[in-house]
Amino acid sequence: MAAEPAATAPRLPRALARRVGQGVPAALTRYRVMAWVVGVLLIALILVAVPLKYAAGLDQPVAVIGTAHGWLYFIFFLTACDLAVRARWTLRGTVLVLLAGTVPILSFVAERIATRKTRAGERV
Template structure:
């Protein structure tokens, strides 16, 4: 299943969207509380860096897929905006990232 997804740009976008969504939830739900409640700022530095790299990769893949699939500007922007909201990439996968 995963090997089949990796073969297409849309499949790669779906995988990265999932991992990016998980990293966002970990950042907000685990790393931030560790920083502010337990005084462990390293958690945000580590998870934040990983999330930042995944977010940039998500945007690059989103642009690639939007161009390749001739997505409308609205669909492309909604897909992008979904990555800014917790659980948004999971919604986008169910709504827009399926063939």
């Protein structure tokens, strides 16, 4: 009797297969920069702009910082997705990292965990 063939990993389309795993260090750097930028802006929004709005009646800081955070979060989203594809993150890990960018201080924690695991070659 012929032996059963060993289970093989699912095959990726050629274009995606060439891209996966390449450029991870550069994608990781882009992700780290954007995680810090988004995290700092979110903290500034929550700890500075929102209190100014309600304590002093100043709407301008919320409008400026909130808009900047929104647009830069979109760039953070793209960089995190790019890194997730290149480093073959799990769907769960990718979603958790993306959600961490919406919670003050959590983006810094998620960035450290994602950086440590990606550099070690582990899936997030």
